Amino acid sequence: MIDSKLKEKAAFAILLAATIIVIAPVALILAIILINGLPALSFEFLFSIPRDGMRGGGIFPALVGTFYLIVGTALFAIPFGILAAIYLNEYAQRNRLTRAIELAIINLSGVPSIVYGLFGLSLFVEFLGFGASILAGSLTLAIMTLPVIITATREALSAVPRSFREVSFSLGASRWQTVRGVVLPNAIPGILTGTILGLSRAAGETAPILFTVAAFYLPKLPTSVYDQAMALPYHIYVLSTQVPNVSVKVQYGTVLVLVGMIFILNIVASYIRSYFRKKKTW
Amino acid sequence: MDKPIIETSKLNFYYGSFHALIDVNLKVGRNKxxxxxxxSGCGKSTLLRIFNRMNDLIDGTTTSGSVLIEGREILGPQVDLVDLRKHVGMVFQRPNPFPLSVFENVAFGLRIRGERRKNVLEEAVCKSLSSVLLFDDLKDKLSLNALQLTLEQQQRLCIARLIAVTPDLLLMDEICSALDPMATMKIESLMLELKKQYTIVIVTHNMQQAARVSDECGFMLLGELIEFGDTKKIFTAPDDQRTDDYITGRFG
Incomplete structure (x- = not known):
C-alpha cells in the first residue's frame, strides 16, 4: 500500500517536472520579448516608416507587407486547399493514384521552408516572370500552406459522421448536395481552425519570402501585387544581423509585434474551435 | 399475387471476395x-441495402443478377441513383436526425429537390409529422434541435423526413433496435398504419416483431434466402428444417 502511494507521488512529481521543463522555455522567451519589447510599442512605432537606416522610426511597411502576404496566401491557399480536400475525401476512389497524392501531401508538409523559397524563386520569380513581388511571395507561401489546409480540412470532413452522408444519399441527394448541405456545415469549424493555424505559420516564415518578395528597405508602401514588400520576419532578420547598432528596444519591439500577431491568430482559431464544440450536439 | 413491386432473380453480391448474397430470388408484394x-451476418441488411443501392458507398463490392423495382432494372451503372433513391427510401438502425431543427430535418429532402416556397415546405412538414403521429407533440417545437428529442421521437422524425419526399417503398433496417419495448410497440403500430400507403421491407433481429407486423417473411442464412412466404406459415409450419430451428430458438 505504502509502496503504491509512494509510486503515485513519484509519478506525479516526474510528470509535473516534465511539463514545467517543456513550458518554462516558452514562458521565458515570451517574458523576455514582452519585457524588452513593450517599451518600444507606440502608435508611431506601428504606423511610421523606418528612419536612420532602420535604427529609428517604425515598422509600418513591414506590418503592411506581412498583412498583404497573409491575405494573398489566404486567397490562393484556402479555395484550392479546401476544394482539393473535398475531392480527396468525398469524391476520389481509393486507388493507387489517390494514395500517391496523399503520400505527396504528407511529404510536402515535411519539406523545409527554404526549399519552398527556392522553388518559388525559380517558378514564380524567374520562370513566370513575376519578379520578386507580393504575387510571387503569396504564391510561394500558399504552396507551403496547402498541405496544412488540405490535411486539416480532410480531418474535419472525416469527423462528420458517416450516417449523415448515408441519410442524405438515401433521401435522394446528389454527392454535391450532400457535401454542400450536410458535410460542409458540420465541418466548417474544423476547417476554419486548421486554415487559420496554417496561415499563422505562413505569416511567421522567413525562408520562403527571402528570395520571392522581401525587401531589405522600402521607404513607401507597395502599390501593386508586382511590387516588392517588406515583411516582419525578414525585417527582424535584417535588424538583428544586417544593420549595426540597432537598439535592443527596436529589435524586441518588432519581434513582439510579429509574435503578438501570430498569437492573436491562434487565439481566434482556438476560440472558434471551443465555441463550436460547445454548440455541437452529435 | 399481384405484380410484385420488387423482384430479384439470381442476385449475388460480394464484399471483395466474400460471397454475401447467394442466388437470392425474392418477390415483394405491394402495400405489404x-x-x-x-x-447476424446472414446478409439481410445487405439485401435491404441492394434495393436503394446503398452498398455502392462501400468500395470493392460486386453485384450480379437482376433486381426489378416497379419493373425497372436497378442494377448496373446506367441507373440514376438519385432518381432511384427518390422512390426507394430508407430508415436506419440508429435514429440519425441531422443536427438541425425539427422543421429543417423534415424539409431537407424537399429542399434538395429545389423546393423553396415556404408554404409548400410548411404544408409538407406538417403533413409528414402528422402521418408519423408526431405533429401534436411537436407543433410548437418545430425550431427545436432534433437531437433534443427522445430516441423514439427521433426515429419517428426520421420516418417523417423520408415520407416528406413521397417514396413508394420504405426500407427499414432494424429501426427499433435502439428503442425500449414501449417505443418499439408504438413504432410497430405506426408501421401498420403506413402500410396502407407504402410498401415496407423491414430487417429485424426480433422474431416476435417480424411475426407481429409482417405479412410475408423471408428467412436468411449465410447469404441464402432459405425460405420465403406467408409470415404465419413461416412461424407455424416452415418447410425447411433450418427455418424451424431458427424460429424455435435452437440457434441464432
Missing part, C-alpha cells in the same frame, strides 16, 4: 410489410 429475418 415484408420482413427479413436471420442470424
Amino acid at each position: 410489410i415484408t420482413s427479413l429475418i436471420g442470424p
Whole structure:
C-alpha cells in the first residue's frame, strides 16, 4: 500500500517536472520579448516608416507587407486547399493514384521552408516572370500552406459522421448536395481552425519570402501585387544581423509585434474551435 | 399475387471476395410489410441495402443478377441513383436526425429537390409529422434541435423526413433496435398504419416483431434466402428444417 502511494507521488512529481521543463522555455522567451519589447510599442512605432537606416522610426511597411502576404496566401491557399480536400475525401476512389497524392501531401508538409523559397524563386520569380513581388511571395507561401489546409480540412470532413452522408444519399441527394448541405456545415469549424493555424505559420516564415518578395528597405508602401514588400520576419532578420547598432528596444519591439500577431491568430482559431464544440450536439 | 413491386432473380453480391448474397430470388408484394429475418451476418441488411443501392458507398463490392423495382432494372451503372433513391427510401438502425431543427430535418429532402416556397415546405412538414403521429407533440417545437428529442421521437422524425419526399417503398433496417419495448410497440403500430400507403421491407433481429407486423417473411442464412412466404406459415409450419430451428430458438 505504502509502496503504491509512494509510486503515485513519484509519478506525479516526474510528470509535473516534465511539463514545467517543456513550458518554462516558452514562458521565458515570451517574458523576455514582452519585457524588452513593450517599451518600444507606440502608435508611431506601428504606423511610421523606418528612419536612420532602420535604427529609428517604425515598422509600418513591414506590418503592411506581412498583412498583404497573409491575405494573398489566404486567397490562393484556402479555395484550392479546401476544394482539393473535398475531392480527396468525398469524391476520389481509393486507388493507387489517390494514395500517391496523399503520400505527396504528407511529404510536402515535411519539406523545409527554404526549399519552398527556392522553388518559388525559380517558378514564380524567374520562370513566370513575376519578379520578386507580393504575387510571387503569396504564391510561394500558399504552396507551403496547402498541405496544412488540405490535411486539416480532410480531418474535419472525416469527423462528420458517416450516417449523415448515408441519410442524405438515401433521401435522394446528389454527392454535391450532400457535401454542400450536410458535410460542409458540420465541418466548417474544423476547417476554419486548421486554415487559420496554417496561415499563422505562413505569416511567421522567413525562408520562403527571402528570395520571392522581401525587401531589405522600402521607404513607401507597395502599390501593386508586382511590387516588392517588406515583411516582419525578414525585417527582424535584417535588424538583428544586417544593420549595426540597432537598439535592443527596436529589435524586441518588432519581434513582439510579429509574435503578438501570430498569437492573436491562434487565439481566434482556438476560440472558434471551443465555441463550436460547445454548440455541437452529435 | 399481384405484380410484385420488387423482384430479384439470381442476385449475388460480394464484399471483395466474400460471397454475401447467394442466388437470392425474392418477390415483394405491394402495400405489404415484408420482413427479413436471420442470424447476424446472414446478409439481410445487405439485401435491404441492394434495393436503394446503398452498398455502392462501400468500395470493392460486386453485384450480379437482376433486381426489378416497379419493373425497372436497378442494377448496373446506367441507373440514376438519385432518381432511384427518390422512390426507394430508407430508415436506419440508429435514429440519425441531422443536427438541425425539427422543421429543417423534415424539409431537407424537399429542399434538395429545389423546393423553396415556404408554404409548400410548411404544408409538407406538417403533413409528414402528422402521418408519423408526431405533429401534436411537436407543433410548437418545430425550431427545436432534433437531437433534443427522445430516441423514439427521433426515429419517428426520421420516418417523417423520408415520407416528406413521397417514396413508394420504405426500407427499414432494424429501426427499433435502439428503442425500449414501449417505443418499439408504438413504432410497430405506426408501421401498420403506413402500410396502407407504402410498401415496407423491414430487417429485424426480433422474431416476435417480424411475426407481429409482417405479412410475408423471408428467412436468411449465410447469404441464402432459405425460405420465403406467408409470415404465419413461416412461424407455424416452415418447410425447411433450418427455418424451424431458427424460429424455435435452437440457434441464432
